Amino acid sequence: MSHRKALTLEEKVALIKDNQNGHGLSVRQLADNYKISKISAANIRRRSEEFLADYSSNSNKGIKRKLKDENRQKIDEIVFEWFAQQRAKQIPFSDPILQEKARQVAEQLGYTTETFKASNGWLEKFRSRHAISFRTINGESASVDDSAVEEWVQRLSTKLDGFNENDVFNADETGLFYRATPDRSLVLSKEECKGGKKSKERLTVFLCSYLTGTEKLKPVVIGSSQRPRCLKNITTSKLPVTWLSNRTAWMTCNLFTDWLILINSQMEKKNRKILLFIDNAPCYIINHDLSNFKIVFVPPNTTSKCQPLDQGVIHSFKCYYRQKLVKHIIAQCTLAQTADQISI
Structure with missing residues (x-):
């Protein structure tokens, strides 16, 4: 039975090392250990040099999938690197800021507003690829x-x-x-979520x-x-x-x-x-x-x-x-x- 699971870059490197470090694990054993399909395990093993290079270059260890389009992959890499640099300075970010930065990068790479929109769908996938979550800013420690x-x-x-x-x-x-x-509430499907004055x-x-x-x-x-x-x-x-x-x-x-x-x-x-x-x-x-x-x-x-x-x-x-x-x-x-x- 095949498993549907996307491994992070760190997990892919661990799988590659399990296969290289004298463990002698077969594709079936790797697939069972990491709860993925045999085809996925074989593809990771085939692209081992690419994944190891990404890992050694300090790419985001939590990333699960890379984009197939090289130009869009470039947008992804530039935006993520910029995001990581700004968060190191404790600068807060919202979704619209991230989308606008992606549009600016795309424009520099020759895209138009018609060919790259940094839509909500792009944003959701970008956040999923890089394990970016939205949290409330707490405290004054910064x-x-x-x-x-x-x-x-x-x-x-x-x-x-x-x-x-x-x-x-x-x-x-x-x-x-x-x-x-509470300013948020659990609701039933299709139910409107309304509230009074706080x-x-x-x-x-x-x-x-x-x-x-x-x-x-x-x-x-x-x-x-x-x-x-x-x-x-x-x-x-x-x-x-x-x-x-x-x-x-x-x-x-x-x-x-x-x-x-x-x-x-x-x-x-x-x-x-x-x-x-x-x-x-x-x-x-x-x-x-x-x-x-x-x-x-x-x-x-x-x-x-x-x-x-x-x-x-x-x-x-x-x-x-x-x-x-x-x-x-x-x-x-x-x-x-x-x-x-x-x-x-």
């Missing part, structure tokens, strides 16, 4: 100054001198679009934990209302978080100072002096004497690598919140007749 990070790491031990690991804290804030529902209601969550992670200070949640309807009959002081508010639901200098004074008072009662690492956000201005605090600012543009809470803690918090939200939506689905009736 803008980090690596030399500043190295210098910070070298100076870190001196900043920690005199402090027990249980007295070293890190605080950071994050935005939480707490009513945000919620942009936002809270700021301020987290603080110490080095070993076993002690966490009470999280601060900042909303736009001092007494939102959902907290109408609830005493905010009894919440598991500290509820604060301002018109924009952002952390401000006044709110941050109030929090520092509160924590300083708590540490003073415990006769405990702590070291707090924070980033250099504009609202983090120290305009009050703090007897039990030493504050150290993380260097600018390095927080994604130097800020401990940015190394997965905030991400984990949002994942747990999303799990709770998903369960809440499932529970609401039982009674809701439309998406608007699912209250979050």
